[in-house]
Amino acid sequence: MKEFIKKWLMLSGLVFISITVIPAIVNGYWETAIFVFQLLFTLLVICLLQLLTDKISLKIPLLRYLIDLAITLSVVLFFGWIWKWYEPSNVWMMFAMVIPVYVVVYFLNIFKVRKEVKAINQHIIRRREKLQKEKEEKPDDC
């Protein structure tokens, strides 16, 4: 399922790029294509910064999510300001767009962590059983 969703989203992304870039090349209408590339660049910067914050060990993991959210908002507001995505009067729209996406990502992360914890616990049980079996099978007199 996960692979299916990944494939679907990746394909959608490529189609969005294609339907903005091809008409831009053909008709010389670059406005939408430039906006898509600005978005791609902004997301790239966010992902790179999150890679860096992942390396930092924090005693309170919840703090990491808050830092990640702060970074994401800062990057979007910064590039949005440079590329004039918003008027100062409606800056709240940036928050309204970023926060719901971030909340969804947060819950997906929690779900992923729980799934991994469950898998590790199953590994631990299997390993314990294997070690126990080996212990019991240790030779008596041969």
Place this chain on the structure above:
Amino acid sequence: MKLIKRKIDGLAETEIEIRYAQMDAEAAELIRRIEQTERYIYGTDNSRQYRIRTTDIYYAESVDKKTFIYTRDAVFRSELRLYQLIELLKADDFVQVSKFCLINMNVLESIRTLFNSRLEVTLSNGEKVNVSRTYLANINMAFASKEGESE
């Protein structure tokens, strides 16, 4: 090659005696493998140096750039840095669970998430150690590869 296994009650530790007519490739490989399974690391406690069997190590952690080795009921200081220990113990059943901690996979009892998104493992001696969520995939992979090796 003839394999003789014998249970001897009251023996303090397992003994292996290899009898060979000449040191050929087979005998050398056998010795190498046995030496690999019985490995030691040195640690100090109250200025006394101890030889710690790697299989007796529960976990190792780095605190303020000092490395500590924990066995079931003792703690030793190691002169090695954590990354050196990781390198030394990578062939054994150890897995890194955070930037500062390395755990023996054979003493893991369970792992759980805490209410504030923190992760914690419980060891077979009841001790609890914090786990970083960025190392979860690493732990999962370590177990999967060990399972793959044994199949």
